[in-house]
Amino acid sequence: MSATGIGAAVRRKEDLRFITGKGQYTDDINRPGQTYIYFVRSPHAHAKIKKIDSAEAAKMPGVVAVLTGADLANDKIGNLICGWAISSKDGSPMKMSAHPAIANIKACHVGDAVAVVIAETLGQAKDAGECVKVDYEVLPAVADPAKAQGSGAPLIHDVAPNNTIYQWHLGDQKATEAAFKSANHVTKLDIVNNRLVPNAIEPRAALADYDSGTESLTLWNTSQNPHVARLVIAAFVGMAPEHKLRVIAPDVGGGFGSKIFIYPEEVVCLWASRKVNRPVKWNSDRSEAFLTDAHGRDHVTHAEMAFDAEGKITALRAKTIANLGAYMSTFSSSVPTYLYATLLSGQYGIPNIYCEVDAVYTNTVPVDAYRGAGRPEATYVVERLVEAGAREMNIDPADLRKRNFIKTFPHQTPVIMAYDAGDYNASLKKAQELADVKGFGKRKRDSARNGKLRGMGYSTYIEACGIAPSQAVGSLGAGVGLWESAEVRVNPTGSVEILTGSHSHGQGHETTFAQLVSQRLGIPIENISVVHGDTDKVQFGMGTYGSRSGAVGMTAIVKALDKVEAKAKKVAAFMLEAAEGDIEFKDGKFTVAGTDKSAAWGDVALNAYIAHKFTGAELEPGLKEGAFYDPTNFTFPAGCHICEVEIDQDTGAAEIVAWTAVDDFGTVINPMIVEGQVHGGIAQGVGQALYEGTVYDKDGQLVTGSYMDYAMPRADYLPSFKVDTTVTKCPSNPLGIKGCGEAGAIAAPAAVMNAITDAVGTENIAMPATPATVWAALQKAQPRQAAE
């Protein structure tokens, strides 16, 4: 391993601009003559828009235009879409409502935009916005997903009776039912996977610039996938022909999924810019972000696990209600279906699984993918059932897991996924050693002496990522393929640019992708640039989410590098007057096999462009190759997290006193960056388990609407983490990469809640397990359901 190759903890190349304040985030960018836009948003969760009077607002200082949903409809701007078709059990398609970028008929959630003001300054736009008179007819609202399907609930969209979007299922219902009938023990849990607000620290932003000279539009946008944004806005929203729209996602300050989707704001900025013939700039307030960024999770589940007399899991069944909010966001339909139910086997050889999912509309902010997207929900169900089952049957939770681990691969689960490679015993064993599980008993007694309750919880998670084989997802309803692209552009002077369809918003691609290229081509890492995020510069790419940039993005680079190497060898053959088949390439040098005749990378690159040694008929000049790589399978990172908590019995406050994570990500490109991904994921998972509660009141008002009320994890809420890895290489890509970006967020909630329920002695504790919640549980602690 070289100091800058695969496996090295290379310090990040991109850091210089971030630590000196020279990053270029969307709100840092300004265009001459720009105007500022303010969105007038509904204060009601559900209301008919009867009339909008903008006369007074339009006359206020600095106002350039006041526009409404009616204006948008008149200009024939199309609606936003959900791009993944899910059908119900009866074969009927999902009930997707119209989602205009500015509400025209009625507002369906607090925060739904009803008008916009464009002005010379933001202050003027806000002042005028407060003078736009909207005449609402307030309607009853429903925020609770369990209530949304009830007969008393208000109908949100005519297209969806009982506010039901789809009623979907997966698995063998009959076989599962039979297995439950003959079970030796059944564990049952009612689980709420609490709604989260993603809260990347950079708020969303958009700057749209219409050029009337070329009749083209440029959009700077906080996007994780600029080409997808361009395609959707051009082809589905109909804003402009695709080749007349440039989308640039510059430095983006975190995404976690929330910046995948195509939102109303960027659509409106583009439309407004063309209408007023000036750039239009928008930056979200944090309170605005709470009301408009797609939220995450929000499942209500009843789950059951069947065991035989030896503690082998014979079946799992789950019924879930998934709250998708007021409109179907871009990927929303896929999260509680194909990204959730397909992971319900966990790390275990469960022979029978059946899962039903009802997706519903409510008068809340739309819900879509958020770090883990479906897999944290699945892991939580499986790992809580296993831990509760172990306690009920008086079996050590680690032993119960070991009895049920899948041990031979490939392994076909009953829920579509076929796991390719893994060693779940290895990560469990290593985690137990690192966590000193043997010493837990003593630590528990020491805690008790100090009046504290100590608990330990496991989470042996698995996920499907490296999203995804296009044919597979296409057959399941995806409207897009999930391949990735790369172009390797060698310059005459031998330096290299990698144009990647992936996007980095914190993942360090400028470093890790360069590490791959540096090792493969044998050139210094300083001679390599990674270019991403601009649809004018980079070929179509699907973007970054679903822990795919290593497995899919880097494999596309490998394929392109294969082509570059093949062509460079041809050039070298002409230079060295040898047969192409005799040229070997290693450590940046081309050699004629069995001789000491060689040519350095730099000379070969130059020769490719000077082209004096060959004719264009023999070989085209230049050295630039591209590849589009479609993965052949999902990848399956898996591991074991162990959480230890100490609970203060007087206050219910739970402190995480130790965290051990042993993950199998296959090949690791940069261990420093991978650990950072694990840390960040765990923090978000801990946030879900202990701190982050999104509260709507019965009228659909978002009570937790800012950082005053929504508890973001701070540094003193979290411990340091012990992080290590085991490795089983991924067999489906040449680098053996599984991916790591979401693992922490997937594993963590179950580990925390297994630890807390262990300490308290009752299963019925909801997330977030705030001090009040834990304290209440302590007062009510019931004896565990004894094994039959």
Next chain:
Amino acid sequence: MSKVSMTVNGKAVTADADARTLLVQYLREGLRLTGTHVGCDTSQCGACVVHLDGKAVKACTMFAWEAEGKNVLTIEGLAQNGNLHPMQEAFRDNHGLQCGFCTPGMIMTAVDMVNRKGHSLDDKTIREELEGNICRCTGYHNIVKSIAAGAKAMA
């Protein structure tokens, strides 16, 4: 629109500011120093931290006119003569940043922390002192490492 003058990163500056212009807007829009960021609207996230007359303040929670005639140091003013400040180096060396958005505020808070609490900072102290800075990417583990290392290097 009136004008507000102050010293920023050692330079005398003047820019337009009305009564409600926040210091962070003055820096970002008036002076085009965009290294100081806005991440929230309730003064919790700390992405806007700068130094005012040598002390850390949240630039989103004061008006530009309150800084009239005072000395402001932003992230852009930390590196001197092309040399990174030891705290900046420490963040890079210890992977104390991922997306970079909270980073300027983190670094400015960290430097102020060392100024107040000295060069030997333990984990507990650093974590408590970071109460006013939120990061969504790193889980804080490497930020704490970076600050401990930067504190030592500043000695």
